[in-house]
Amino acid sequence: MNTDEEFTRFVEERGLELLRLAVALTGDRHQAEDVVQGALERLYGRWGKVTRRGDPLWYARRSIVNAVRDRWRGERRHPEVLGLPPEGHPERDAYAPIDEMLTRDAVRRALDELPPRRRMVIALRYWGGYTEAETARLMDITVGTVKSQAHHALRELRERLERAENGGVRDGAGLRPAGR
């Protein structure tokens, strides 16, 4: 099997997983596709070396994390946003009980408002299921920073949710996992 075939097979098998990771980190489908394509291009350029000496999947994940981080740094320098506001996802709320929907909406809004680094830590830890050590390796930061970022992120989320609740956004809906 030559490089192109190996690489194509890798993309077919792992592409969706990488795209989901990118969406989890960015919260935006278009940005995520861009990030994944860039990561795959870097991986393809080093395919021989990476497959000989390491794990291509880990390399791709790391590359995605770096690209997302570079992006938000770039956005701080160039805060202009092109185009239309992010579109809603009416389909994902279909048939969900109103109480759950309101809770999820509040959490989603709060997540969107988190600083990007905290969102990344939260997504890797609580959605990706990475340990603190793995998260630190992926983000190239210390375990202590992961702990503190996760702690601050949860506190910030809680505060935002409480504010939303007190503001009458969620009348009577307590903070509990949706679907339980």
Add this chain to the structure above:
Amino acid sequence: MGPGFGRPGDDFERREELDWDADPLPDLIRECIEEDTRGLVFPDAMAARVIHGSRARRPWGATHGAAVVALALTAGVGVVGAAAVLPALRPAESRPAVAASVTAARSAPVDRLIEVGYVPPGWRRVSAWWQEGPAGVSPAEGGQMWTAQYRPQGGDRPRRVVIQVWRTTRGLEVVRRIEERQGARIRPYRVSAGRALLVRPAGWADEVRVYWEPREGVHVLVRGQGVPDAEVRRIVAGLRTTA
């Protein structure tokens, strides 16, 4: 659950770390992100696009380098030999052979200079009756320009992509100065061949322009209006020069 990433066997550590039973918030976070990532479809063409794009950018390896050196040396020997022999054989009025290929490339119709390889899903080409680009940067009167306009099917929001190609004797530097004078913000834009500029025109918040000079004398402009940056980048990446 998340995507089930490969994990080392530190179950105890993981159980301890992920022990959020007492706190419902992490579960809520996981469910929300899980919803956002559920139902995604990976673009089929991405592997091919990556391979194609990477090849165009990939630096030459040692084998290629050696082949080029060998070719250059052989050609050098041939040129020296030819320089000694040809003047006696060539009629005085004949022109160098290389001029013919340059002339052929220059004479290719402007609508054949590029191929559009990607447009967003569901978008179609619609007629473009005008033949003008942004003020000051399109070709002088009489100069040919090829214009293609793409729009999504349905939808009432003003979204479109316009691709224009023309020949010019001016470089991208002139375009940069003209756009700058009009208050645009300009950045270099990475492309697989030639040079390009990313321009955000003043007063048009939802417009982005990418000026691409795939080779000297040819300018390509991709204008996205109401289109996400990512789509514009994909369209530019999908353009191929043909002549």
